[in-house]
Amino acid sequence: MPLYLPDGRPTTMDIYYNSNRPLFLIKMTTASKSNVTYISLTVPHIFIDAGGLTLLLEGWSSILKDQANLVPSLFSTTPMESWKLSKPVDEGAPGVWLAETADLARILGESSEGVEVKDIFVPRKFLSALREDAMEALRARGVEDSFLSEGDCLWAWWTKVGVSYAFSHFLKLT
Numbered sequence: 290m291p292l293y294l295p296d297g298r299p300t301t302m303d304i305y306y307n308s309n310r311p312l313f314l315i316k317m318t319t320a321s322k323s324n325v326t327y328i329s330l331t332v333p334h335i336f337i338d339a340g341g342l343t344l345l346l347e348g349w350s351s352i353l354k355d356q357a358n359l360v361p362s363l364f365s366t367t368p369m370e371s372w373k374l375s376k377p378v379d380e381g382a383p384g385v386w387l388a389e390t391a392d393l394a395r396i397l398g399e400s401s402e403g404v405e406v407k408d409i410f411v412p413r414k415f416l417s418a419l420r421e422d423a424m425e426a427l428r429a430r431g432v433e434d435s436f437l438s439e440g441d442c443l444w445a446w447w448t449k450v451g452v453s454y455a456f457s458h459f460l461k462l463t
Contacts, residue, residue, distance in 0.1 A: 330342070330345075330346075338440040338441070339438065339439065339440050340438065348360040348361075411443065416439055416442065416443060419442045419443070419446055420437060420439055420442045423441075423442050423445070424437060
């Protein structure tokens with residue numbers, strides 16, 4: 290398993306949909322001999338794009354440098370403030386987490402067995418041309434004031450490649 294992929298990362302969108310697991314996965318790997326710490330952050334693209342991830346990492350770096358005042362507020366007010374309860378909730382005694390054997394087997398079985406990891410590097414020139422083609426297609430449809438991130442274009446292109454592969458290899462029409 291590569292250093293940059295968290296062990297417990299979700300492998301399907303159903304895992305996000307049917308569970309309470311957080312959208313962010315952070316994995317830290319320390320190479321003690323070289324005094325290096327690798328941090329990987331895994332986030333579904335539907336939740337954040339490269340621009341948002343950049344802002345998140347800049348804020349994180351500011352906090353690590355003890356410069357939390359440089360991190361902009363997410364909201365101008367506290368959005369949940371109006372939802373305060375009229376009386377405190379009795380938390381009661383701490384509970385015990387119980388899991389059935391089938392649940393434990395499923396959780397433990399969601400490993401990365403059989404996962405093949407490949408990195409694909411897309412040249413800047415290709416990505417710029419891809420975005421420009423998409424913008425021209427929008428303008429041809431009369432959409433003038435639109436924004437497409439490079440991540441949007443890359444995701445659309447990769448989906449198109451994947452779907453065309455699936456049709457050519459798995460869906461044989463007779």
